[in-house]
Amino acid sequence: MSVSRSEPPASGGSGIEAPLHGETESQWLKAMDDLRDGAMEWRLWGTIAWQDLRNQYRRSVIGPFWMTLSMAILVIVLGLIWSKLLGSPRGQYMPYIALGFITWQLIQNMLQAGCKVFIAEREVIRQLPGPLSIHVFGLVWQQLIIFGHNIWVYVGVAIVYSIWPGMTALLALPGLFLVCINVFWMALLLGLISSRFRDIPQFIQSFIRPLFYLTPIIWSPDMLPGRAIFVDINPLYHLIEMVRSPLLGEVPAMQSYVFVLAIAVIGWAVTFAFFVRYRWRIAYWV
Amino acid sequence: MASIHLDRVSASFPIYSTRARSIRTRVMAATTGGRIRRDKRHSVVVRALDNVTLNIEHGDRVGLVGKNGAGKSTLLRVMAGVYEPSSGTVERSGRVAPLFSDKLGMDGENTGYENIIMRGLFLGFTREEMQDKIPEIAEFTELGDFLNMPTHTYSTGMLMRLAFAVSTCIEPEILLMDEGIGAGDAAFMKKADQRLENLVESSGVLVLASHSEALLRRMCSKAVFLDRGQVVHQGSLEDVLERYNETIAEN
Numbered sequence: 001m002s003v004s005r006s007e008p009p010a011s012g013g014s015g016i017e018a019p020l021h022g023e024t025e026s027q028w029l030k031a032m033d034d035l036r037d038g039a040m041e042w043r044l045w046g047t048i049a050w051q052d053l054r055n056q057y058r059r060s061v062i063g064p065f066w067m068t069l070s071m072a073i074l075v076i077v078l079g080l081i082w083s084k085l086l087g088s089p090r091g092q093y094m095p096y097i098a099l100g101f102i103t104w105q106l107i108q109n110m111l112q113a114g115c116k117v118f119i120a121e122r123e124v125i126r127q128l129p130g131p132l133s134i135h136v137f138g139l140v141w142q143q144l145i146i147f148g149h150n151i152w153v154y155v156g157v158a159i160v161y162s163i164w165p166g167m168t169a170l171l172a173l174p175g176l177f178l179v180c181i182n183v184f185w186m187a188l189l190l191g192l193i194s195s196r197f198r199d200i201p202q203f204i205q206s207f208i209r210p211l212f213y214l215t216p217i218i219w220s221p222d223m224l225p226g227r228a229i230f231v232d233i234n235p236l237y238h239l240i241e242m243v244r245s246p247l248l249g250e251v252p253a254m255q256s257y258v259f260v261l262a263i264a265v266i267g268w269a270v271t272f273a274f275f276v277r278y279r280w281r282i283a284y285w286v
Numbered sequence: 287m288a289s290i291h292l293d294r295v296s297a298s299f300p301i302y303s304t305r306a307r308s309i310r311t312r313v314m315a316a317t318t319g320g321r322i323r324r325d326k327r328h329s330v331v332v333r334a335l336d337n338v339t340l341n342i343e344h345g346d347r348v349g350l351v352g353k354n355g356a357g358k359s360t361l362l363r364v365m366a367g368v369y370e371p372s373s374g375t376v377e378r379s380g381r382v383a384p385l386f387s388d389k390l391g392m393d394g395e396n397t398g399y400e401n402i403i404m405r406g407l408f409l410g411f412t413r414e415e416m417q418d419k420i421p422e423i424a425e426f427t428e429l430g431d432f433l434n435m436p437t438h439t440y441s442t443g444m445l446m447r448l449a450f451a452v453s454t455c456i457e458p459e460i461l462l463m464d465e466g467i468g469a470g471d472a473a474f475m476k477k478a479d480q481r482l483e484n485l486v487e488s489s490g491v492l493v494l495a496s497h498s499e500a501l502l503r504r505m506c507s508k509a510v511f512l513d514r515g516q517v518v519h520q521g522s523l524e525d526v527l528e529r530y531n532e533t534i535a536e537n
Contacts, residue, residue, distance in 0.1 A: 044407040055395035127386055128408040129367035280370035284299055
């Protein structure tokens with residue numbers, strides 16, 4: 001019989017116990033290496049992201065432009081209905097809702113796919129050695145490609161309603177970068193926790209829709225009587241503002257920048273701590 | 287020089303299922319599989335590898351024998367760097383080509399050619415390097431136009447051909463194989479055997495987990511006998527096989 005209930009650390013028999021994994025200093029370095037090596041493998045994750053996306057539209061005539069088309073349909077239908085319901089002039093409301101939807105889509109996909117970022121790649125993770133972060137880099141890149149397809153809907157709306165945001169629009173680029181930094185840690189953290197606790201993806205899934213309505217996307221904060229706390233402390237609102245405001249020709253509020261930078265720092269600190277501690281376990285968990 | 291050194295390596299799988307307790311009681315009586323313990327948080331832990339110390343040097347061709355669940359596949363994955371051990375250290379030098387069973391880490395939606403490139407990228411090659419190797423790999427697989435089709439249309443044997451061709455064409459210094467190339471047809475097996483022999487002669491290290499004595503005798507000179515995660519015996523292939531067969535006969 002080989003089943004023992006001895007108190008840990010259970011020695012393997014030889015008497016000298018090898019150092020336990022996950023508690024050594026080198027875990028810190030390994031986590032750093034994983035992220036750095038992962039970033040260096042851009043050819044690999046670039047390829048994965050493209051192929052993955054293309055495979056979803058294989059044998060379809062217009063291919064990835066279905067993304068653009070379905071975003072356009074969503075924006076037109078909902079934009080027309082809600083501008084009427086809310087009594088907002090279309091020229092203002094249509095670009096607002098278009099940018100809101102497009103940016104929200106990026107964040108939502110990162111949260112949902114982030115939960116599955118390691119689980120979905122279990123075959124690869126269990127077969128081939130390599131940095132785990134490549135899967136997260138690939139996911140972010142894939143979402144940027146999707147964003148690149150969707151943003152044309154905004155361009156179309158801007159042309160139809162003759163909107164010219166001016167040079168302020170360039171602020172959307174650093175804005176998008178800040179969004180990516182934040183969704184990266186979110187996906188990494190969610191992916192890690194989800195590979196251990198399989199309820200997390202369901203949990204996130206059930207909060208996505210309420211969050212969508214709670215976040216100013218189809219409505220705007222100035223429609224509220226006074227400021228609402230659930231807007232001010234909603235990180236998703238500030239993330240969307242990073243991209244939406246500049247493209248509407250407004251500089252995002254300083255408060256939004258402070259908030260986004262703060263969650264980037266705190267989020268990364270927490271995520272990195274988790275990653276140092278549990279990175280090596282992911283291959284076992286998936 | 288290729289080598290793999292394992293020093294007091296243990297790998298344990300925590301079982302998180304809420305039914306872990308009942309699973310535990312069921313497995314209690316089993317002699318197959320790793321050792322099952324309770325850790326400090328009273329969850330159930332399967333020790334798939336228990337204090338394994340092995341030194342595999344350049345030129346070694348090592349067979350892994352043991353019953354189902356003895357830890358052979360886990361050991362291969364630890365050697366490949368897929369699993370980091372829960373305790374102990376692994377030192378490895380040389381380029382690794384893993385050739386494990388299951389889906390072989392391929393995306394079924396991708397074509398054969400795309401999977402060749404992807405696998406190469408994962409194994410540390412650039413796209414250009416892999417493109418240069420494609421003719422050789424394609425020829426070896428004998429898959430012809432099938433390489434333009436998504437790999438989910440492939441049979442198990444065809445997938446194996448593809449994975450085998452990629453893993454051996456990149457001239458690995460360490461080749462890790464699980465259960466050989468069981469799904470290939472006779473003609474391919476012969477070709478693959480030939481290729482493996484050449485590879486084993488030129489490259490550094492082969493570790494092969496198999497239940498086929500014939501295959502082990504052809505490919506390996508040394509062997510390790512694993513039982514419930516522990517190394518029971520290691521040495522020359524003949525010695526180990528003899529010991530292994532005795533153990534089987536005793537049960």
